[in-house]
Amino acid sequence: MKNVIEVHNLCHRYNGRSIYENLNFSVPEGSVCGLLGKNGQGKTTLVNILMGFLKPTSGTCLVLGENSHNLSPAVRHRVGLLHEGHLAYEFMTITQTEKFFRGCYPGWKSEVFFHLMDKMGLPHNHRVGNMSCGQRSQVVLGVIMAQSPDLLILDDYSMGLDAGYRRLFLDVLHDFAAQGNKTIFVTSHIVQDLEQLVDTIIFLDKGEIMQVGLDQFMRTFRKYVFQCERDASLPKDEVIRGFEQRGRQVALYSYEDMEAVDRHLASLGIQAHQLCRAPMSLEDGFIGLMGKY
Amino acid sequence: MWRSILLKEWLKIRWFLAAALIVNLGFSIKIFLDIRSILSAEHAQMVWYQAVHLHTVFHHDMRYVPLLTGLTLAAAQFFPEILGRRMRIALHLPMARDGMMFFCLAFGLGVVGAIFLVDALFIHLTMRAYFPFEVAVSAVMTALPWFLAGVWGYLGAVAVLLETAWPRRVFFFLVFSVLIAMLYSGVGYGWLTPALPWLGALLLPAFLCVFESARRFQRGGA
Amino acid sequence: MLKTLSRLSFLVLAILAMSYILPLSFDKVFGKHNEDPLLFYSPVLHQFVYQESLGGHRFNYLDEEGRSYSRQEFEALLPFVYSRNLERRDLLPMVLEGRSFDAQSISEDRQGLEIRARHVRGQKPRIQLYPLFNNDPQVAMMRFPVEVFRFTPNAMEFIDADHNRLDPHLTGRFTEALKDKGFVFPAEVIGGRPTNLKPFDDGYFIGDSMGQVFHVKRVLNEPQIFRLPLDSPLDILDVVVTEHERREFHGVIIPRQGEVFLIRWGDYGLIPLPVKDYDPRSMDLKLLIDPLYRTVTVSSRGAVTGVAMDAGYQVIRRYELPRREAASDLVRHSRDFLFPFQLTLESPHHGQAHVGLHVGGPWSLAGILLAFALFFLLSRRDPPFPANKGDLAVVALSGLLGLTAVAFMKGDFFPSAA
Structure with a gap:
C-alpha cells in the first residue's frame, strides 16, 4: 500500500527554538489518521507544514509524492483543506461560493455541495459572513466534499461547533472515508469525536511522535x-x-x-x-x- | 478558473470601486466647477496668463485622489485575504501561485488604470473647454505623476499587506513612501515630465517584487 | 527565475529609494549650502572684489589679492552697487575718473541682467503661448491683450481667450507680415516677457527655422516686424528681452555654443560679450552695467569668472575665483563613505526634474569594503544569513545601502510571526 503522506527527518525551528527534531511518520492511502497532542506541542505547525503554508527548517514532507511546500496544481487539486476556524470567503453568498469553486475544480460536484447546503435551510443568497460558525463550517465542508479530493487535511474541524454540527461533520467524513481509497488526516481538540472516525492515531508530545492503530491502542x-x-x-x-x-x-x-x-x-x-x-x-x-x- | 478569480476579486472590490469612482468623479466635477467660477470672476486672458506663465495648476486639488484610490483598492482586494490569512484558500486552488497573483494584480491594476483614464479624460475635457490644447495636454502631463503615484500606492500597499514579518513590512512601507513622495516633488506644471520615463520604468520592479511577498506569505508560518 | 527577479526588483527599489532620500537627509542635517560668491569690479580699486558666504548670514569681503575688508569698506569700494547706503553715509557724490556721481545719476545708468541656466529654454517647462501687447502711444496703461499667440509649422496663430478659439484676422495679418519679411516657419525660439509689470513693451524676438531673428511687435493692432541684420544664421538656444528704461539694448541672444550677444538698440547690431566656454545650460550669467563699466560674471561648477569691460564692451580685466567646498572634509568623506552614489531629481541647472546619478569618491570604496566585511560577519550568524553571489554583487555595487536592503530581504533574518 502506498503512502499518501510521508514525513522524513522533519525538523522545525522557530526563533532559534526547536519545535521538533527528526520527526518520521507516514499515512497510508485509505486510512483515517488523527493527530493528537496537547496545546503548544506543534500540532498546528505540523498541519501548516503538511498543508504547504510553512517551509520546515529541514527534512522532507511529501504529500501525494510531492514536497508539501511546493505542491503542483495537479496535486493540490487532489487535496482538500479545512483551515482552522473554517476559513471561508465571508464576502460571498452560498451561490457565489459554489460558482467560485466550481470554476476552479473541473470535477466539481454541485449536487454534493447543494445537498449539504439545503439541509441547513438557508437561502442561497445568504452571505457566508452572516452565518453562524456552525453554518459556515457546513459551507466549508460542502466545498471540500464537492471537490472530491483523495486526501483531506482537517485542522481542528470541531472548533466552535456544537454537538449537532460535530455529528454532522462526522457523518459526512464517515461517508467520505467509506468511498474507499480516500485518506483523511485530522486534528481535533475534541478527542472523543475522533474515536468514532479514525483508524490510526499519531500522538505528538514534546517533539516526539507515536503512531498506533486505534484498535491496537484501545486494546493494549x-x-x-x-x-x-x-x-x-x-x-x-x-x-x-x-x-x-x-x-x-x-x-x-x-x-x-x-x-x-x-x-x-x-x-x-x-x-x-x-x-x-x-x-x-x-x-x-x-x-x-x-x-x- | 480565471473567471472564478475574476469573480472573487470583483466581489471584494465592487463597493469600494463604486466609492472610488464617486470620489474621483466628484473631484473631476469640482475641478470643472472651480475653473468655471474662476473664469466667470476674472478676465479669461488673465486666467490663461496664470495657467501658462505663473504655473498655476488648476487641478491641484486632485493630486492625492489617485493615490488614495490605489491604496483603497489594494486594501479592498487584499485586506480580506490577509485577515486570518484567508489567502491560504486561494493559494491552495489548483493553479500556479504566480499566475494567480499576476491575474489578481492585473485585475486590480486594470481597475485602477481605468479610473485614472476616466480622470485624465475629465481633466483634458475640462481644460480643453476653457484653455488652448497646449494647456490641456500639459494639465494631463502634470497629473501623470499623480496617477503613477496611485499605481505605486496600489502595488506598495499590496506588498506591505502581504508581508508577514513586521520589520520587513515597515521597510517596504518606507521604501514605497519615498518612491511615492518623489512623484509629488516640484511645483507648477510639467515639473516631473522629464523624469516620467524613469519613474514609469520603475513600475516593472514594483510589480515584480509583489510576487516575492506572495511567496513569503505562503511560506510565512501559521 | 521569477523568484530571483522579484527579489532583485525589491532590492533595486530599496537601494534607489535609499540613495535618494538618505543623502538628502544627510545634507539637511550636516548642511551643504553652496552659495555663489558675489563678484564685482570695483571702480575704486580697479580690480575684482567679492563677497563670500560663510553660512548663517556671515560673509567675508575680499579682493583679488585676498585682502579682507569690513562691510562698510566693501561698500565704499562699490559705490555703484551700494549707492543708497553710501548716500545715507554721506559719501556721495563721489568723484571717479574725473566724473562726479550722485545717487540719482548712478541709478539712472545702472542695469542688471541675470540669465540662469534653470530658466533657459529646455531647462524648464514652458507652454509656448504668449500675449502680444498692443502698443498704442495714446494709452499709457499696458493692457493685457485678450489673445495669446502660438507658432504652428506654418502660421503665427492668435487665440482669443474669451471664446477659446482662433482669431483668423490677427493670425492672417501676422502670418502674412512675417512671410513678407522673409520669416521661414516654423519658429525655433520665442523670447519676450509675457507680463505687464514692465516699463514698456518691446514685443518678441523670434528665431525662425533658418537661424534668422525677427523683432515682432504689435502697434495699433498691426504687425510691426523687423528682421535683424545677422552676418550669418545663428543656432539659438534662447532669447531674453530686457525692456529696460536705459534702452541700450533690446535683449540678449544666447546661441547654443558658448557665446552671448546683446541686441543693440537702434541698429539691431550684435554686441558679443567676452565670455569663454560659457554653457548656458549649466552656468549662470550675470551682466552688471554701471555708469563706467560693464561686468559679466559666469558661475560654473568649478569657478566664478568675472570680465570687466568699459562702456564700449572692451575687456579691461578678467578674474577667476575658484569655488570653495562648503562642507568640511570630514562631512564630505563621511557622505561618500555612507553613500557610494546618490540619485537626484533636482538639479541647480534645471527648472524641472532632471534625473541624475552622482557617484561618490575614493571614500565610497572604503564604505563598500566595510559593507563586505559586515556581510560576511552576518553570514556567520545564527539564524543564518546565507551569503549568495547575487547579494554579494548588490553589496559590491551599493555598499552599505545594498547591505541594508539585503538584510531586510533575508529569509531567516526576520522570521515570520508564527
Whole structure:
C-alpha cells in the first residue's frame, strides 16, 4: 500500500527554538489518521507544514509524492483543506461560493455541495459572513466534499461547533472515508469525536511522535481504577504511564495486565482496594498517555 | 478558473470601486466647477496668463485622489485575504501561485488604470473647454505623476499587506513612501515630465517584487 | 527565475529609494549650502572684489589679492552697487575718473541682467503661448491683450481667450507680415516677457527655422516686424528681452555654443560679450552695467569668472575665483563613505526634474569594503544569513545601502510571526 503522506527527518525551528527534531511518520492511502497532542506541542505547525503554508527548517514532507511546500496544481487539486476556524470567503453568498469553486475544480460536484447546503435551510443568497460558525463550517465542508479530493487535511474541524454540527461533520467524513481509497488526516481538540472516525492515531508530545492503530491502542492501553486511603502520589514509570486521582478514586493507565499492575503497586507500598479494569474512552487514553498539562 | 478569480476579486472590490469612482468623479466635477467660477470672476486672458506663465495648476486639488484610490483598492482586494490569512484558500486552488497573483494584480491594476483614464479624460475635457490644447495636454502631463503615484500606492500597499514579518513590512512601507513622495516633488506644471520615463520604468520592479511577498506569505508560518 | 527577479526588483527599489532620500537627509542635517560668491569690479580699486558666504548670514569681503575688508569698506569700494547706503553715509557724490556721481545719476545708468541656466529654454517647462501687447502711444496703461499667440509649422496663430478659439484676422495679418519679411516657419525660439509689470513693451524676438531673428511687435493692432541684420544664421538656444528704461539694448541672444550677444538698440547690431566656454545650460550669467563699466560674471561648477569691460564692451580685466567646498572634509568623506552614489531629481541647472546619478569618491570604496566585511560577519550568524553571489554583487555595487536592503530581504533574518 502506498503512502499518501510521508514525513522524513522533519525538523522545525522557530526563533532559534526547536519545535521538533527528526520527526518520521507516514499515512497510508485509505486510512483515517488523527493527530493528537496537547496545546503548544506543534500540532498546528505540523498541519501548516503538511498543508504547504510553512517551509520546515529541514527534512522532507511529501504529500501525494510531492514536497508539501511546493505542491503542483495537479496535486493540490487532489487535496482538500479545512483551515482552522473554517476559513471561508465571508464576502460571498452560498451561490457565489459554489460558482467560485466550481470554476476552479473541473470535477466539481454541485449536487454534493447543494445537498449539504439545503439541509441547513438557508437561502442561497445568504452571505457566508452572516452565518453562524456552525453554518459556515457546513459551507466549508460542502466545498471540500464537492471537490472530491483523495486526501483531506482537517485542522481542528470541531472548533466552535456544537454537538449537532460535530455529528454532522462526522457523518459526512464517515461517508467520505467509506468511498474507499480516500485518506483523511485530522486534528481535533475534541478527542472523543475522533474515536468514532479514525483508524490510526499519531500522538505528538514534546517533539516526539507515536503512531498506533486505534484498535491496537484501545486494546493494549488499559485503564484501571482502585480506591486509595490517602493521597497516592504515583511515579510515572514503565508500568504506570499515567494516573488521575479524584478524591479516593484513582485511575491508572498502563500497557500491563492487571496482575502486573497490582504487583507493581504493592511493590510501591500502595494498597489498591478494589483494583479493576475499567472501560476506557479515547479521551481517557489520551489523558492517560499525555497527561493533563 | 480565471473567471472564478475574476469573480472573487470583483466581489471584494465592487463597493469600494463604486466609492472610488464617486470620489474621483466628484473631484473631476469640482475641478470643472472651480475653473468655471474662476473664469466667470476674472478676465479669461488673465486666467490663461496664470495657467501658462505663473504655473498655476488648476487641478491641484486632485493630486492625492489617485493615490488614495490605489491604496483603497489594494486594501479592498487584499485586506480580506490577509485577515486570518484567508489567502491560504486561494493559494491552495489548483493553479500556479504566480499566475494567480499576476491575474489578481492585473485585475486590480486594470481597475485602477481605468479610473485614472476616466480622470485624465475629465481633466483634458475640462481644460480643453476653457484653455488652448497646449494647456490641456500639459494639465494631463502634470497629473501623470499623480496617477503613477496611485499605481505605486496600489502595488506598495499590496506588498506591505502581504508581508508577514513586521520589520520587513515597515521597510517596504518606507521604501514605497519615498518612491511615492518623489512623484509629488516640484511645483507648477510639467515639473516631473522629464523624469516620467524613469519613474514609469520603475513600475516593472514594483510589480515584480509583489510576487516575492506572495511567496513569503505562503511560506510565512501559521 | 521569477523568484530571483522579484527579489532583485525589491532590492533595486530599496537601494534607489535609499540613495535618494538618505543623502538628502544627510545634507539637511550636516548642511551643504553652496552659495555663489558675489563678484564685482570695483571702480575704486580697479580690480575684482567679492563677497563670500560663510553660512548663517556671515560673509567675508575680499579682493583679488585676498585682502579682507569690513562691510562698510566693501561698500565704499562699490559705490555703484551700494549707492543708497553710501548716500545715507554721506559719501556721495563721489568723484571717479574725473566724473562726479550722485545717487540719482548712478541709478539712472545702472542695469542688471541675470540669465540662469534653470530658466533657459529646455531647462524648464514652458507652454509656448504668449500675449502680444498692443502698443498704442495714446494709452499709457499696458493692457493685457485678450489673445495669446502660438507658432504652428506654418502660421503665427492668435487665440482669443474669451471664446477659446482662433482669431483668423490677427493670425492672417501676422502670418502674412512675417512671410513678407522673409520669416521661414516654423519658429525655433520665442523670447519676450509675457507680463505687464514692465516699463514698456518691446514685443518678441523670434528665431525662425533658418537661424534668422525677427523683432515682432504689435502697434495699433498691426504687425510691426523687423528682421535683424545677422552676418550669418545663428543656432539659438534662447532669447531674453530686457525692456529696460536705459534702452541700450533690446535683449540678449544666447546661441547654443558658448557665446552671448546683446541686441543693440537702434541698429539691431550684435554686441558679443567676452565670455569663454560659457554653457548656458549649466552656468549662470550675470551682466552688471554701471555708469563706467560693464561686468559679466559666469558661475560654473568649478569657478566664478568675472570680465570687466568699459562702456564700449572692451575687456579691461578678467578674474577667476575658484569655488570653495562648503562642507568640511570630514562631512564630505563621511557622505561618500555612507553613500557610494546618490540619485537626484533636482538639479541647480534645471527648472524641472532632471534625473541624475552622482557617484561618490575614493571614500565610497572604503564604505563598500566595510559593507563586505559586515556581510560576511552576518553570514556567520545564527539564524543564518546565507551569503549568495547575487547579494554579494548588490553589496559590491551599493555598499552599505545594498547591505541594508539585503538584510531586510533575508529569509531567516526576520522570521515570520508564527
